[in-house]
Amino acid sequence: EPEVTQTPSHQVTQMGQEVILRCVPISNHLYFYWYRQILGQKVEFLVSFYNNEISEKSEIFDDQFSVERPDGSNFTLKIRSTKLEDSAMYFCASSAERGAGDIQYFGAGTRLSVL
């Protein structure tokens, strides 16, 4: 069964460092997302991406964040200068279609620990 894969599973970084979280969405999907879950809190939407551009972003997704689809398979989330409060699980998701009515499939997540 096709799945969304994320690497690494755990990333430890020093505050102020840049990190890149990587995702390989399901191959025939066209819409890509990043969510995060701070420990003990709800899963929160960060950004959605379609046709090589951001289609929506939340207020969490500030100038420190960027996304990119550098090739036909990878979808990355970059945090330029990490802060302690960026520590969270980051989930990538993809869907075949856009909008209400479509299922988003999630990867296993990357746990980001900022020290």
Add this chain to the structure above:
Amino acid sequence: DQQVKQNSPSLSVQEGRISILNCDYTNSMFDYFLWYKKYPAEGPTFLISISSIKDKNEDGRFTVFLNKSAKHLSLHIVPSQPGDSAVYFCAASARNTGNQFYFGTGTSLTVIP
């Protein structure tokens, strides 16, 4: 901004009995609702969904009920099995806000053998 709420952080049920997980929402524009299941160290896995034009959707042991007037949905698992033990997230989306999902905080279900 808690547009989707799951007020029960945990639930314990005997194997074979019914599990009922509840979810409330505040945004009347939501028109699609989903339940995801999450095991430790894994991502959320899609379980079942319902469109706002329906009030019930059933898939095997899982049934989702939607009460639009009360802005409430529930997930029924019958019969509950130990393998159902996981965290269950309710999610909602609205056509006019694109494709982001709004998640509840989750309910941890434990099915006791």
